[in-house]
Amino acid sequence: MATVSVVLAADGDQSRPAQRVIPAARGDPGAVVDTQASGRRAPGGGREARPPATPAARVALLGRSVEGRPIRLIRLGDPGERPRALVFGCIHGTECEGIDVTRRLRSDRPSRPLWVVENLNPDGLRRGLRVNGRGVDLNRNFPSEWRPGGRPFDPEYPGLRPLSEPESRLAARLIRRLKPRVTVWFHQPQGVVRAFGHSVGVARRYARTATVPYATIRWPRGTAPNWQNQRLGMRSFVVELPAGALPAAAARRHAQALLAL
Numbered sequence: 001m002a003t004v005s006v007v008l009a010a011d012g013d014q015s016r017p018a019q020r021v022i023p024a025a026r027g028d029p030g031a032v033v034d035t036q037a038s039g040r041r042a043p044g045g046g047r048e049a050r051p052p053a054t055p056a057a058r059v060a061l062l063g064r065s066v067e068g069r070p071i072r073l074i075r076l077g078d079p080g081e082r083p084r085a086l087v088f089g090c091i092h093g094t095e096c097e098g099i100d101v102t103r104r105l106r107s108d109r110p111s112r113p114l115w116v117v118e119n120l121n122p123d124g125l126r127r128g129l130r131v132n133g134r135g136v137d138l139n140r141n142f143p144s145e146w147r148p149g150g151r152p153f154d155p156e157y158p159g160l161r162p163l164s165e166p167e168s169r170l171a172a173r174l175i176r177r178l179k180p181r182v183t184v185w186f187h188q189p190q191g192v193v194r195a196f197g198h199s200v201g202v203a204r205r206y207a208r209t210a211t212v213p214y215a216t217i218r219w220p221r222g223t224a225p226n227w228q229n230q231r232l233g234m235r236s237f238v239v240e241l242p243a244g245a246l247p248a249a250a251a252r253r254h255a256q257a258l259l260a261l
């Protein structure tokens with residue numbers, strides 16, 4: 001992954017990289033650098049002799065967390081086709097098994113296009129916290145039915161105001177630019193696909209494909225799906241993986257369900 005950082009750091013601007021990476025007019029990150037980020041091949045080695053069957057992932061730096069860790073957008077699949085779905089592998093730092101699903105997708109190198117943010121909360125993951133690096137629950141920090149309360153590092157502390165956190169602002173800006181037809185947010189540990197309102201249909205289909213339970217549940221206040229569904233009119237739902245490590249077979253089923261969206 002060091003290659004990714006070097007390549008993108010050479011592009012310079014950390015404060016507004018999404019401006020360059022995701023042209024608003026097209027809504028597709030056409031300028032994303034092809035980094036060969038999986039590191040499977042040496043630079044230039046064998047490229048002409050053995051082209052890949054499907055395109056390598058293209059990776060772009062979206063921005064940085066409170067503590068300065070990179071948050072990246074990965075664009076999988078056929079570059080000529082616009083992705084329908086955007087996937088967030090982790091937003092709560094103690095609920096990050098969704099990253100196993102996104103990494104499986106990436107190693108499979110699907111032809112079906114997909115946008116992926118593997119980890120929106122790298123500080124939480126590193127520190128073993130649900131919240132971000134300054135104690136805000138990113139999934140209570142979105143501007144829809146947001147309300148104040150509590151203290152930093154409370155499990156559902158919503159921040160001082162909506163979108164007070166760099167991580168939630170990155171996600172909101174990305175979602176507004178890409179306008180995905182559907183967004184999937186991975187969490188744990190409930191072991192159920194959850195949706196409400198106009199996202200029920202697509203979430204049910206996902207649950208059937210992944211062979212996991214489904215439940216219709218109202219969006220909690222200030223959550224990203226609440227904002228997407230109720231303010232933006234977008235489809236967005238939650239996949240709650242079970243507690244603990246995700247078995248490889250389950251990761252495969254979820255990866256297939258994402259590609260079927």
Ligand SMILES: [Zn+2]
Binds near residue numbers: 092095187188
């Ligand atoms: Zn969660």
